Amino acid sequence: MHIGMIGLGRMGANMARRLARGGAEVLAWSRSAGARRALAREPRVATVADLASMVEKLKTPRVLWLMLPAGKPTADTLARLAPLLAKGDVVVNGANAYYKDSMRQAAELAGHGLYLVDAGVSGGIWGLANGYAVMLGGDAKAVKRITPFVKLLAPPKGWLHCGPSGAGHYVKMIHNGIEYGLMQAYAEGFALLAGKREFSLDLAAVAELWRHGSVVRSWLLDLMADNLKRDAALEGIAPVVADSGEGRWTAIEAVELGVPAPVISLALAMRFASQGKGDYGARQLAQLRNSFGGHAVTGSGHPAPAGRVRGGRVARKKKQS
Amino acid sequence: MHIGMIGLGRMGANMARRLARGGAEVLAWSRSAGARRALAREPRVATVADLASMVEKLKTPRVLWLMLPAGKPTADTLARLAPLLAKGDVVVNGANAYYKDSMRQAAELAGHGLYLVDAGVSGGIWGLANGYAVMLGGDAKAVKRITPFVKLLAPPKGWLHCGPSGAGHYVKMIHNGIEYGLMQAYAEGFALLAGKREFSLDLAAVAELWRHGSVVRSWLLDLMADNLKRDAALEGIAPVVADSGEGRWTAIEAVELGVPAPVISLALAMRFASQGKGDYGARQLAQLRNSFGGHAVTGSGHPAPAGRVRGGRVARKKKQS
Numbered sequence: 001m002h003i004g005m006i007g008l009g010r011m012g013a014n015m016a017r018r019l020a021r022g023g024a025e026v027l028a029w030s031r032s033a034g035a036r037r038a039l040a041r042e043p044r045v046a047t048v049a050d051l052a053s054m055v056e057k058l059k060t061p062r063v064l065w066l067m068l069p070a071g072k073p074t075a076d077t078l079a080r081l082a083p084l085l086a087k088g089d090v091v092v093n094g095a096n097a098y099y100k101d102s103m104r105q106a107a108e109l110a111g112h113g114l115y116l117v118d119a120g121v122s123g124g125i126w127g128l129a130n131g132y133a134v135m136l137g138g139d140a141k142a143v144k145r146i147t148p149f150v151k152l153l154a155p156p157k158g159w160l161h162c163g164p165s166g167a168g169h170y171v172k173m174i175h176n177g178i179e180y181g182l183m184q185a186y187a188e189g190f191a192l193l194a195g196k197r198e199f200s201l202d203l204a205a206v207a208e209l210w211r212h213g214s215v216v217r218s219w220l221l222d223l224m225a226d227n228l229k230r231d232a233a234l235e236g237i238a239p240v241v242a243d244s245g246e247g248r249w250t251a252i253e254a255v256e257l258g259v260p261a262p263v264i265s266l267a268l269a270m271r272f273a274s275q276g277k278g279d280y281g282a283r284q285l286a287q288l289r290n291s292f293g294g295h296a297v298t299g300s301g302h303p304a305p306a307g308r309v310r311g312g313r314v315a316r317k318k319k320q321s
Numbered sequence: 322m323h324i325g326m327i328g329l330g331r332m333g334a335n336m337a338r339r340l341a342r343g344g345a346e347v348l349a350w351s352r353s354a355g356a357r358r359a360l361a362r363e364p365r366v367a368t369v370a371d372l373a374s375m376v377e378k379l380k381t382p383r384v385l386w387l388m389l390p391a392g393k394p395t396a397d398t399l400a401r402l403a404p405l406l407a408k409g410d411v412v413v414n415g416a417n418a419y420y421k422d423s424m425r426q427a428a429e430l431a432g433h434g435l436y437l438v439d440a441g442v443s444g445g446i447w448g449l450a451n452g453y454a455v456m457l458g459g460d461a462k463a464v465k466r467i468t469p470f471v472k473l474l475a476p477p478k479g480w481l482h483c484g485p486s487g488a489g490h491y492v493k494m495i496h497n498g499i500e501y502g503l504m505q506a507y508a509e510g511f512a513l514l515a516g517k518r519e520f521s522l523d524l525a526a527v528a529e530l531w532r533h534g535s536v537v538r539s540w541l542l543d544l545m546a547d548n549l550k551r552d553a554a555l556e557g558i559a560p561v562v563a564d565s566g567e568g569r570w571t572a573i574e575a576v577e578l579g580v581p582a583p584v585i586s587l588a589l590a591m592r593f594a595s596q597g598k599g600d601y602g603a604r605q606l607a608q609l610r611n612s613f614g615g616h617a618v619t620g621s622g623h624p625a626p627a628g629r630v631r632g633g634r635v636a637r638k639k640k641q642s
Contacts, residue, residue: 122535133535135527137520158533163520170520171527174510178537181506181584188582189499192571195580199458199484199491206456206492212479214443214454216499218539250513259516261509262591263502263584270583 001025003149004054004064006077007095008035011121012067014128015094015153020044022152027054051080061088063146065119070097070245078105078116087113090142094119096176098249099137099169106138106165115142118165120172121153131155135175137168177250177264180243182220184267190224194232204228241271322346324470325375325385327398328416329356332442333388335449336415336474341365343473348375372401382409384467386440391418391566399426399437408434411463415440417497419570420458420490427459427486436463439486441493442474452476456496458489498571498585501564503541505588511545515553525549562592 001024005016008030016039020026026045030036036047048054055062062085068074074097081091091109093102093116102118109116120135121127134154136143143161150159162171193201207225211217227234247268254261272278289295322345326337329351337360341347347366351357357368369375376383383406389395395418402412412430414423414437423439430437441456442448455475457464464482471480483492514522528546532538548555568589575582593599610616 122531122537124536127534131534133530133533135530155534158530158535160523160526160530162527163522167520167522170517171514171522174513175531175535175537177513178506178510181509182503182537182539184584185499185502185506185588188502188575188580188585189495189571191580192495192498192574192578192582193492195578196491196574199488201484201488201492202481205481206483209454209456209479209481210443210496212454213448213452213476214479214496215445215540216443216496216503218503218541219536220539250510253513253517254509257513257516259509259512260591261513262587263505264509266583266587267506270581 001148002027002058002063004029004058004062005067006030006051006054006064007067008032008039009067010125011095011127013039014125015065015067015121015132016045017042018128018131019149019152024149024152027057029054051077052084055081055084060086061090061145062086063090063092063149065092065094065149067095070095070101075101075105078109082109082112082114085112085114088115090115090117090145092117092119092146093169094121094134096120096172096244096246097169098245099166099173102137102169103166115139115145116165117142117146118168119150120168120175122172122175127153131158133175134159135168135171136161137163137170138165173246173249173253176246177253177261179220180247180250180267180271181264182218184263184270186216186220186224190228203232239274240276241274243268243271243275247271322469323348323379323384325350325379325383326388327351327372327375327385328388329353329360330388331446332416332448334360335446336386336388336442336453337366338363339449339452340470340473345470345473348378350375372398373405376402376405381407382411382466383407384411384413384470386413386415386470388416388442391416391422396422396426399430403430403433403435406433406435409436411436411438411466413438413440413467414490415442415455417441417493417565417567418490419566420487420494423458423490424487436460436466437486438463438467439489440471441489441496443493443496448474452479454496455480456489456492457482458484458491459486494567494570494574497567498582500541501568501571501588501592502585503539505584505591507537507541507545511549524553560595561597562595564589564592564596568592 003019003024003026005012005026005028008028013035016026016028020042028039028045028047029051039045039047066074066077068077074093074095091114106116117136117138121132123130123132132153134150162168190203193203193206207221207228211221211225251265251268254265286297290297324340324345324347326333326347326349329349334356337347337349341363349360349366349368350372360366360368387395387398389398395414395416412435427437436459438457438459442453444451444453453474455471483489511524514524514527528542528549532542532546572586572589575586607618611618
């Protein structure tokens with residue numbers, strides 16, 4: 001039971017801990033020395049200074065588990081690993097990634113006789129204690145090889161070999177798309193509770209009540225109930241919601257399949273709006289109302305985003321000649 | 322512990338059973354003799370032939386619990402009850418109802434010295450076994466009077482005196498609005514899983530996996546997982562989703578408060594579309610594409626809804642003169 005864990009962020013570090021606490025021997029590497037140090041005292045976890053040492057210390061057929069940011073960091077690491085590994089080794093990409101990238105990368109690694117299993121992993125910072133839901137895509141033999149590790153990471157019944165290469169990250173992508181919609185629905189509902197001033201509703205008490213016997217009970221509601229008990233006004237939290245790719249990929253998939261997913265797509269658009277990316281459109285609306293009806297326009301303290309809209313026309317990059 | 326239960330549909334009948342099994346003596350009435358007979362053998366439940374007998378048999382201050390359809394059936398029954406009851410009696414409206422109706426009705430009953438408590442009740446057909454989440458609005462004294470019954474209906478912690486008259490039905494309305502959004506998000510996600518033919522995903526297995534450790538785990542997902550195990554294709558289910566009022570009221574409230582609730586409102590619009598109410602608009606789009614681009618129009622097997630759109634113009638009722 002030896003495994004290499006590459007990438008020791010919030011997810012990777014806790015997954016290394018959970019694997020080690022379950023009995024696996026974990027070799028861990030992150031480019032951050034601090035992240036490596038944070039794991040140094042964990043029983044059955046040894047950190048290594050670089051990828052080459054990790055590969056050298058693992059017995060074949062090796063299992064390496066990647067938890068790196070999607071895109072270039074993952075692609076670069078796979079490119080560096082490929083020549084170091086031996087035929088039959090299995091690399092698992094357990095980070096969020098676009099399933100089409102994973103399919104392409106799996107085909108590339110297959111050219112070297114290597115397996116890439118795409119693993120969607122859900123559970124957030126609670127996964128260390130509760131286990132992570134794990135969604136796997138890839139070759140059956142490779143999935144069999146990593147199953148003992150998956151069983152340590154997941155709660156009982158909390159993992160599935162979903163299908164061929166790409167299927168794990170596809171299922172995880174849709175999982176996150178659903179999450180966007182669920183979160184937005186709760187957020188809107190609580191905004192409507194908060195907005196009804198005349199009833200002076202105790203939002204924390206409502207959330208707690210709904211946890212018991214209501215149709216909307218869920219793990220997300222459990223988290224909201226906890227948050228509301230600590231701080232129902234949320235005035236210290238900026239109304240800006242990041243998006244990390246999975247929602248965008250889900251919306252693109254809906255377009256590519258021609259399957260309507262309006263609520264998920266709109267939940268994504270609401271996040272864009274929260275990031276201020278609807279502001280230019282809103283300025284246009286305010287200006288237009290002024291143009292046709294003479295309605296007042298509020299002067300803004302927020303300057304228009306520099307370099308993006310300029311001189312009365314949308315700035316375009318000049319072609320280098 | 323005597324209570325009168327008025328309205329013995331799916332919700333009312335099971336609530337009568339749960340109250341009786343908890344130790345209350347229940348007098349039950351429905352205008353349907355069949356619904357009354359269905360409860361006849363339940364220990365501690367006695368059925369009565371009419372409202373007057375129920376009122377006569379209950380000791381003051383009485384507690385009567387209404388579980389009738391929103392609108393006229395509830396309003397008519399309240400109007401019939403008011404002259405029969407005595408000062409201090411408490412009527413609970415536990416059915417779904419528009420909170421503004423409940424506020425008006427409570428004010429009317431208060432004119433007779435009677436209390437109306439609005440109670441939002443959630444839990445569906447599973448409430449008999451699991452308990453119902455109960456959200457109460459109204460006078461504190463009246464809520465105190467009915468609390469022993471509420472405790473029998475609800476699971477521990479599953480009830481709340483939310484605020485003044487209307488607050489119970491308001492909180493239940495928002496609960497159901499959230500439910501519209503949650504359901505739509507799951508439905509879209511599973512449609513995207515089903516639509517990805519190349520992965521041949523086992524939707525029942527995915528739903529089951531997500532129940533264990535994933536961020537989207539919830540009671541609604543538990544139900545979907547059960548449904549998918551029995552029938553993942555759902556071909557025997559018409560793609561038509563009813564809406565029973567609460568979603569509409571939530572969307573109206575969002576407009577009245579000026580609080581954006583786009584996902585909940587859109588989930589409602591998707592139900593309208595599923596009911597065929599977007600068909601006229603879709604016909605218009607097909608026709609317009611034909612007009613400007615000569616794109617083919619598919620002849621429809623579905624006739625335009627009779628009496629609503631006629632002779633090339635929207636039919637309007639002629640004023641009676």
